[in-house]
Amino acid sequence: MNDEKIKEKIAEKVKNMPKSGIRKFFDLVIGMENVISLGVGEPDFVTPWNIREAIVYSLEKGYTMYTSNKGLEELREEISRSIERDYGVYYNPEDEIIVTVGVSEALDLATRAIINPNEKVIVIDPSYVAYKPCVELAHGKALVYSTNIENGFKVDVDELERIVDENTKAMIINYPNNPTGVTYTKKELEEIADFAVEHDLIIISDEVYDKLTYDSKHVPIASLNGIRDRVIYLNGFSKAYAMTGLRIGYACANKHIAEAMLKIHQYTMLCAPITSQFAAIEALKNGKNAVKEMKEEYRRRRNYVYRRLREIGFEVVKPEGAFYVYPRIGINGEKFAEELLKKKRVAVVPGNAFGSSYRDFIRISFASSIKELKEAFDRIEEFINEIKIEKTI
Amino acid sequence: MENKDVEILRMLEEDAKLSISEIAKALELEEEEVKRKIREFEEKGIILKYKAVIDWEKVGLERVCALIDVKVAPERDKGYDSVANRIAGFPEVKALYLVSGAYDLSVLVEGRDMKEVASFVAEKLAPLERVQSTTTHFILKRYKENGIKFFGEEDKRRRLAISP
Numbered sequence: 320m321n322d323e324k325i326k327e328k329i330a331e332k333v334k335n336m337p338k339s340g341i342r343k344f345f346d347l348v349i350g351m352e353n354v355i356s357l358g359v360g361e362p363d364f365v366t367p368w369n370i371r372e373a374i375v376y377s378l379e380k381g382y383t384m385y386t387s388n389k390g391l392e393e394l395r396e397e398i399s400r401s402i403e404r405d406y407g408v409y410y411n412p413e414d415e416i417i418v419t420v421g422v423s424e425a426l427d428l429a430t431r432a433i434i435n436p437n438e439k440v441i442v443i444d445p446s447y448v449a450y451k452p453c454v455e456l457a458h459g460k461a462l463v464y465s466t467n468i469e470n471g472f473k474v475d476v477d478e479l480e481r482i483v484d485e486n487t488k489a490m491i492i493n494y495p496n497n498p499t500g501v502t503y504t505k506k507e508l509e510e511i512a513d514f515a516v517e518h519d520l521i522i523i524s525d526e527v528y529d530k531l532t533y534d535s536k537h538v539p540i541a542s543l544n545g546i547r548d549r550v551i552y553l554n555g556f557s558k559a560y561a562m563t564g565l566r567i568g569y570a571c572a573n574k575h576i577a578e579a580m581l582k583i584h585q586y587t588m589l590c591a592p593i594t595s596q597f598a599a600i601e602a603l604k605n606g607k608n609a610v611k612e613m614k615e616e617y618r619r620r621r622n623y624v625y626r627r628l629r630e631i632g633f634e635v636v637k638p639e640g641a642f643y644v645y646p647r648i649g650i651n652g653e654k655f656a657e658e659l660l661k662k663k664r665v666a667v668v669p670g671n672a673f674g675s676s677y678r679d680f681i682r683i684s685f686a687s688s689i690k691e692l693k694e695a696f697d698r699i700e701e702f703i704n705e706i707k708i709e710k711t712i
Numbered sequence: 713m714e715n716k717d718v719e720i721l722r723m724l725e726e727d728a729k730l731s732i733s734e735i736a737k738a739l740e741l742e743e744e745e746v747k748r749k750i751r752e753f754e755e756k757g758i759i760l761k762y763k764a765v766i767d768w769e770k771v772g773l774e775r776v777c778a779l780i781d782v783k784v785a786p787e788r789d790k791g792y793d794s795v796a797n798r799i800a801g802f803p804e805v806k807a808l809y810l811v812s813g814a815y816d817l818s819v820l821v822e823g824r825d826m827k828e829v830a831s832f833v834a835e836k837l838a839p840l841e842r843v844q845s846t847t848t849h850f851i852l853k854r855y856k857e858n859g860i861k862f863f864g865e866e867d868k869r870r871r872l873a874i875s876p
């Protein structure tokens with residue numbers, strides 16, 4: 320078979336799916352030397368030692384077998400306990416919690432479990448890169464609503480009212496947000512919850528950055544009155560515990576939804592890796608201090624980066640969580656990122672990777688030491704001064 | 713002490729080369745304020761010194777260290793303090809602790825070679841009035857000091873430069 324013929328074999332849906340902006344940019348960066356990257360979506364910390372030690376111990380013990388589809392009972396119990404302790408929401412470890420291969424898998428399960436062909440799901444832009452593809456791969460349609468920087472990237476429920484229709488099944492929310500770092504207050508969440516009730520929507524809530532909230536206390540939307548059963552709560556260990564490569568997360572939902580998700584999970588994944596499940600147990604049991612220390616460090620970096628961006632004069636919303644900031648730079652973000660990389664060896668992600676209407680934005684990740692951030696921002700400042708001079712000539 | 717003060721100290725303890733400007737930005741303070749606070753810490757003897765942590769083994773100028781357990785007969789009214797003060801004065805003594813258990817003082821002594829350390833113990837430490845006995849443990853290998861590991865470095869280079 321020649322290339323063209325092979326290509327014909329690819330499913331239409333997949334063929335037509337655009338290559339992610341992140342991957343395009345990744346291809347540019349790879350092979351370049353002396354690059355400081357602010358394009359990273361994962362912690363620069365190594366997984367805390369007690370967690371790594373627990374992994375080694377589990378391997379020594381020979382724990383390399385399958386677990387139950389749902390995940391180890393001990394882990395589900397720890398997850399249940401931690402959510403109840405931190406947020407006052409109870410999920411039954413028996414039939415309302417599924418341990419997944421990261422939030423990524425949980426998101427895939429959630430969308431596939433609830434979407435019928437052509438049903439719509441509201442996605443709030445700028446958004447994490449996987450939401451729209453997941454909805455589409457589940458044969459749904461993404462109903463994109465774009466927030467704007469003037470409103471601090473917050474959801475305006477009146478505008479949601481304008482786009483929602485009978486065919487809308489669910490909405491995906493994510494706070495603290497990737498790429499903006501914005502989070503929601505209880506009051507804002509109540510408005511979203513009311514909207515969901517009024518239109519009978521399921522809320523898929525990606526709260527993977529909950530523990531990295533800097534100025535307030537995180538409120539899971541499932542903790543609001545009367546909303547829990549229409550929420551699919553997604554969380555994981557990648558960010559707060561610096562466990563990205565261990566690929567482990569979980570989904571919590573009403574038992575009927577959980578049961579539906581489990582059906583897909585058991586045939587596509589069977590179970591999450593047992594080694595990572597043991598790591599997750601240790602993280603929940605003894606990880607608090609490490610999380611706190613990392614969070615304090617991220618907060619300082621957040622402050623540092625925010626001031627540098629303000630000094631440069633970019634329009635910017637102060638991130639309240641996660642480790643990203645999403646400034647408007649006033650010129651084409653793709654070009655800016657490309658030139659910045661070529662001229663100054665600093666990598667950032669063009670803003671339009673997170674929504675097509677954010678052409679003059681970039682995403683900056685502050686999962687790097689203050690020393691590296693300083694060097695990167697010194698280079699960015701130099702670069703901007705050079706552009707300014709070019710313009711005046 | 714207020715929170716920001718502690719944070720300034722923590723940041724400097726981690727990296728004493730951080731500039732005033734970096735600290736100010738990271739803690740949402742004005743540079744003048746940070747400068748004033750650090751001066752205060754120095755004046756009050758809260759910040760005692762700024763030092764580099766050096767792996768002398770790599771330089772090839774490794775020094776010999778020993779931990780010495782010392783039994784002391786405490787002095788009336790003064791307890792261990794005056795003996796400790798006399799021991800601490802020697803430049804060979806890098807650290808000195810009063811400890812609970814089978815002996816009283818734990819002394820970290822550094823010298824050019826084993827002979828130098830041994831003669832320090834024999835000539836200076838053991839003969840001190842009130843010192844009843846000493847047990848010397850030479851340090852054979854340093855694995856971790858001041859929270860810094862000397863081996864088994866973590867490799868962070870595999871982190872992807874761009875990820876979602």
Ligand SMILES: Cc1ncc(COP(=O)(O)O)c(C=O)c1O
Nearest residue numbers: 421422423447497555557568876
């Ligand atoms: C908002 C958001 N959701 C989900 C993920 C994926 O997380 P996991 O590693 O748990 O699959 C990421 C990772 O970048 C993210 O930023």
